[in-house]
Amino acid sequence: MGIYLGLVACNQNTNHDSKAGVDSIKMESKSLLDTSEDCAKPTKYPNQDKPMALMMRQMADDAQKMKDKVEAGEQIDANEFPLIRFHLVEPTDPDVLQPQFYENARLFQQAHKAMMSVPANKQKEMYTAYINQCINCHQTYCSGPLKRIRKLVLN
Numbered sequence: 001m002g003i004y005l006g007l008v009a010c011n012q013n014t015n016h017d018s019k020a021g022v023d024s025i026k027m028e029s030k031s032l033l034d035t036s037e038d039c040a041k042p043t044k045y046p047n048q049d050k051p052m053a054l055m056m057r058q059m060a061d062d063a064q065k066m067k068d069k070v071e072a073g074e075q076i077d078a079n080e081f082p083l084i085r086f087h088l089v090e091p092t093d094p095d096v097l098q099p100q101f102y103e104n105a106r107l108f109q110q111a112h113k114a115m116m117s118v119p120a121n122k123q124k125e126m127y128t129a130y131i132n133q134c135i136n137c138h139q140t141y142c143s144g145p146l147k148r149i150r151k152l153v154l155n
């Protein structure tokens, strides 16, 4: 599974100019969604999971590893934990692809960059800001995993 996820992420990186990022994403105008819990339900047919859901799982696994390292005072870097461009791939529910979603993804991307560009003694603070961006987006678009994400907050 881990290897498969890696491939998904790599393919995305090669298919898109790495500088393109969130800024160039075309905005779509759709009305705001009700908060959806569906996205967190374990699925019966894992092979039908959409790429965005798979990337999110990878991000949650990565964040757990980052948390352990940050708490141990070890440096984390973008080679080990690259930015995952989930906003470029298909979600389970296409209605999430709204301007606010892309704005949240942009803020998330900034927080990732900031976290990776500071020395180990500043990374606790930056990691907290990073996880807050997960929470920020999930409060609007996918509240189910919030319980899991809150466990990624530093002790």
Ligand code: HEC
Binding pocket: 039, 040, 050, 051, 052, 053, 054, 056, 057, 059, 060, 063, 090, 091, 092, 093, 096, 101, 102, 104, 105, 108, 130, 131, 133, 134, 135, 137, 138, 141, 142, 145, 148, 149, 152
């Ligand atoms: C810009 C919005 C946004 C940000 C930022 C974001 N998420 Fe998500 N997340 C979503 C959406 C939308 C889904 C539903 C994806 C789908 O089902 O295709 C999701 C799904 C998930 C899931 C459930 C995946 C599954 O098994 O189906 C987890 C866990 C998750 N996110 C964790 C995280 C973590 C951890 C972070 C931060 C490191 C994060 N998310 C950042 C929007 C976001």
